[in-house]
Amino acid sequence: MSSSSSYSSSEIRSGLFVLVAIILLLVLTFVVGGYFKKGANEWKVQFGYLSGLSDSAPVYYAGREVGKVDGIQILPGQARPVMVTIKVSKDAYVRQDSVAYIDTLGMMGEKFIEISVGSNDAPPKETGKVIEGVDPIPMHVLIRKMNLLADEVAKMTESLNPLLATTNRIVEGHEEDISKSISNLQEVSANLRDMTHDLKLRPWRLVRKGS
Secondary structure (H helix, E strand, O other): OHHHHOOOHHHHHHHHHHHHHHHHHHHHHHHHHHHHHHOEEEEEEEEOOOOOOOOOOEEEEOOEEEEEEEEEEEOOOOOOOEEEEEEEEOOOOOEOOOEEEEEEEOOOOEEEEEEOOOOOOOOEOOOOOEEEEEOOOOHHHHHHHHHHHHHHHHHHHHHHHHHHHHHHHHHOOOHHHHHHHHHHHHHHHHHHHHHHHHHHHOOHHHHHHHO
């Protein structure tokens, strides 16, 4: 009977490992959760477009993670209808002119909120007030702007074609004359440079020539 109820050493080690892992997970959950509940301020951030921001997304301040998104609410009928509630550590000093951006984290494309530091002389913002959010540009808007820019470049290139054709006609057949003119200009420039250098070294020559 004792042999049937006994466990091998490997089974005991496996059981202890699982038990320790569960305890560490529970401790980590309570510590992290307690940290944000105990030492966190609640703010509201209003956006018109979220670009895929989700609940529990991280919140950064000056490049450091300081909180999480606590909830997202839709406000029907408003021009900027998305109100995001965030829980942020008290270490984040939010000023009156601080704003919130939505950015992308790493290669996985996870969205997060970045709160700007604001101006040094700006007073602190009252806890719980609404932080102004800067909406990210939707991808379809970027594509449309790129297409418009490409169309403008194409129109500019088309308008320059007659000018280029005229220039080619003027240059055609006069390559030798143009080359000689350039050579003459280079020679005149070299002579002027030598004369200026000589006058700097012997300024009295200018007086003698003028007398």
